[in-house]
Amino acid sequence: MFYPLHQKGFFQAMSSVLAWIDHDSKARERTLRILSLFQEKESRDELGLGSVRDSFADQLFPGTSTIQTRLRYMLFVPWIYDSLEKKQLSVGSFAVQADKLERDLVQPLIDSDDQAGVFGKTAGNKLKRLPSSVYWAGLGVWEIRLTPFSQDEYHRRINETYRRRNDLKALEKDAKSRGDDIDIEQRMATFNWHPGLPEPPQDFPDTVDFALSREEADFIRDRIQIACPNSLLSFLALHCEPAETNAPWEHPDYGSFYDRHKELLTHARLFSEVMHGAALSYNIQLAKLRNHEELVEKHQTSFNDWVATLPLDEVCNWSVNRLWELTVDHGHTISSQTRFFVQRWIEYTSKSPNSILTNNEALNLVKRREMKLKGTRSRFRNHRALEQWGGYSGVGKLVYRWQNVKVLLNDLHQGINREGTC
Template sequence: MSLIAWLDTSAQEERRMRELVALFSEPGTLDNLGIGQIRDGLADLLFPGISTVQTRARYLVLIPWTFQRAALRKSGAALVKAADREQREVLLALREAGHTQGLIGRVAGAAVRVLPSAIYWNALQTYRILRHDTRPQHLPQSRKGEANDDEMHDTSPWSTLPLPESFPADVTDQGFDLSVAEANWLRERIVVTCDSSLLAHLLSQPTMPDLDVDYLWHLDLESAPQELHDLVEDTELFSLALHGASLLYNLMVGEAYERQELTSVEAPAQRYRSELSQWSEQYWNHPLAPKWDRSRLWSRFPAISPRTRQFVETWIDGINDLGAGTPADSVDLRRLVSDREFQNKGAQSRLTNEKQLRLWQGASGASRLQFRWPQASQILSDISEGLNNAGA
């Protein structure tokens, strides 16, 4: 698949296609019950520009430089091909120098099919590093020196740091470490363009809070505005409540798996029944979950599918009506989950399709939703370390 074909779609379609690549390696993100619209909407509010397949912050610096270098010689489709070669050259230099943590194409090398620009294009536009909503093949050619020409700065499609004369050779030394100047510039880009997000709030703090937490709601947000506290609270409660539905779904799949006398996965029904019991205890011990007013959540997503909203509301009302008991044996909740999975997946439903059931590996979207926090925390860590890189 060429880069041109990959990006010749709407921005929303691009992001969906990129994140689809990640679904096969991240079982916790699989959308069996059709709640991805809410999951992604909350993630976009919290961490705009971040996707599940991003790895390191410095790609937001390196990618524009590859296109700027290519634009010195080419335009249109030829520019895209030249930038393609530039990115592969950077990839090989990084790999040869041992900078492999977060390297896109670490295994495939120059044969990698999805390049960093395809993965970060939406972020480049979100943070206005790429000033216009445009495709790579629509970028103009620039005259020699324009990348560093102050007089031409306002007409450039890029809002970047000056293109170093040593690029791309210098990546062998610096790798993915941001310099102080790069980290400051990138922080400014995100804070200015995403001012109401959790991403921007964390970057605007004098000292970055401890990022070594499993979930974003475990962050120290004492200084955050009330609107952000409300958003994080709704995100946590949505994650907690719908985790129970995912566990019940996996319990039902596990039971069907055992009825077919399949044995590759050991005792899945017992495992998920136990996990559901633990989840129920966690839910009822949470100070806010049983009395959560969801109106604030829905006000953020007025265009949400009525069926999706009805499923979420019916699930939460159902577990609240059930009380502290586990939903594992609730006929109504089992029917709700079964109907929703079939509504969402049709003939590919694991609960009705024996072939799909045989492909089950013991977990399908069973992890608690994280809303791209693992990727966001890596980007934040990279910027924070760059800001503290006194030796740069």
């Protein structure tokens, strides 16, 4: 479907009930430092739960990831590529110039008032991972990136893009001479980036920061609304004031969420709560294997807290069949082995969470799971791997990218509320 180049009327028609806490750059810097800790805890997948975790996260917050930092990168990347396409750089220099322009972003962002989340803040322009590789998938999910190809293939096919556009110009010229209408679908097929993409600031990329203009924020919010209309991300972007909570199910506007969001969050929360115990069991077993009494004591304390706060009644009444209905076949393969592990752990937890650490079957379930996943690198069978263990593996509760999503929504809502014309 053709999407008009200008959507100002649509944006103005959208009633806004949004407000935002005016976080300064120091506050954002603290947030990003905390975020890096959560990312480490959540992204480590010692027990192979990532497929379930990511299924929930992709349904709730599509297009996001645990390594995205700031929202305006969603515009920096297409701005860079669009500028190179306009210059019709050939395939031989296209990727090289894109790489250079991304690296050239580092210093202006460091020089800005808001440095939190800068890619290359430590490494400078020698950073190993460029923002484009981090945001490429999300740009596709939000339909800002229209080319269906991987980043490398997009680079390799750029000459084909130019040829298709030149061919289209000739066709449209002939159509105009005959008085025929322009084929909008044909024109859209030549776009690699959304035609409504706001123009970059005149001094981009020499002077740049993370502050979205009102027009930019409207565009991104509109993309989320259209590309991901049923997601919680879309609901939060349009209807909710921001909230500094530790998990999405703690949001003060939870009561106004759609039923489908509440159901997803209920199962996501229970999965997080229950499987947190498995992660703690894993760490306790390793600490004992290392004869590290202090670590054993710390993890045991965390385990005791887990037992004390576990919503056992909910766990006992939890429909695991519904859990799989909500997570299987949503873009992630959840193997039968993963389902078996999760279901058995839920059974042990439901029967007696207090006795899990003395239940050999429950202990062996965790041990066998890690050994199966890691093979010869298992910490239970590889002494060197055990010695290299840092003492904490996956001990943070799953919050499904919420820490990152909060930062992205912060950037969005500050832009939405920025003074200026739509």
